């Protein structure tokens with residue numbers, strides 16, 4: 001008799017954004033005249049930059065000609081892309097990472113969900129609270145957690161590392177030591193960043209306890225202030241204790257094209273076993289490579305023109321972030337994030353839960369955001385807005401919120 005993976009039954013309800021989508025659809029069905037502005041999901045809205053489109057066209061043409069047609073891509077990525085990543089994202093910034101330590105993929109979500117497969121199911125994970133839900137849910141599916149406790153909103157057997165207004169939404173080093181530590185900075189959902197000194201503290205902690213840090217740097221391109229590390233490999237000793245995930249989604253608008261990569265330094269070990277060959281084995285067995293045309297588009301991101309064009313896009317989104325932060329503050333909200341990250345994190349008004357605030361904003365301003373508790377119990381009482389919307393709509397959303 002076939003049996004299911006019962007760990008899936010521990011997962012409560014639907015994925016956060018499906019639940020929000022359903023609520024908005026119901027509202028729109030009842031109020032077809034409403035002009036709803038979506039500042040909830042973290043999806044980009046600007047079209048792909050011209051230099052990247054040019055590379056896509058050229059690659060498509062190559063695929064239609066016998067002497068330049070390409071079939072399966074190398075499992076770990078084409079050298080032309082891995083070389084550019086290693087050089088421009090790491091070596092030129094003082095990080096010792098070689099091209100063969102880069103594993104190209106179709107995005108950071110899959111990588112940060114799949115990486116746990118190469119670790120034993122008896123590892124204890126540590127996650128920020130609130131947190132990007134994929135880290136926790138993928139470990140639940142793998143059986144690395146206990147049951148979900150509806151009262152606390154937490155899974156048993158997971159170390160939650162609170163990120164609060166008091167600690168600037170940057171977790172303290174936990175007293176109970178996790179084997180696998182998920183960190184994401186700049187952070188989704190809070191928009192917080194970690195200084196290099198703080199991150200060095202985490203690297204030292206992980207090394208002292210033989211833990212592995214799984215560092216999600218999907219938003220590094222949004223860092224605008226000095227002193228904030230773009231990569232964990234800026235820290236001494238990180239090659240021996242950290243994996244890093246990167247994404248082209250928010251950096252270059254690839255949410256629909258799909259491209260990302262994972263970095264695993266060769267000396268990184270768990271229990272005396274190197275992780276690099278394990279991930280190479282996993283990748284080679286379960287993944288057939290990101291498409292050639294998309295990897296060529298990725299290569300164009302690193303060209304001089306490509307860099308200039310994506311920088312302009314990021315600056316444009318961060319212009320939205322400034323409008324949201326200022327608009328909310330003018331309306332009397334307590335706000336953080338939005339400086340080195342495209343996310344603005346606001347405290348909901350006293351006397352309301354974050355889901356009540358969601359309904360309030362949808363009904364009174366026709367603006368959609370994301371309730372903080374959707375990212376874990378530590379997000380309760382907070383709300384996330386994103387800077388990825390259209391400029392006029394973002395301005396209008398702030399005007400509507402101010403006039404409620």
Ligand SMILES: Cc1ncc(COP(=O)(O)O)c(C=O)c1O
Nearest residue numbers: 107108109132188218247249260
């Ligand atoms: C923290 C974080 N990591 C990873 C991802 C997923 O990135 P990708 O589109 O490359 O799968 C997201 C997307 O929202 C994210 O917020």
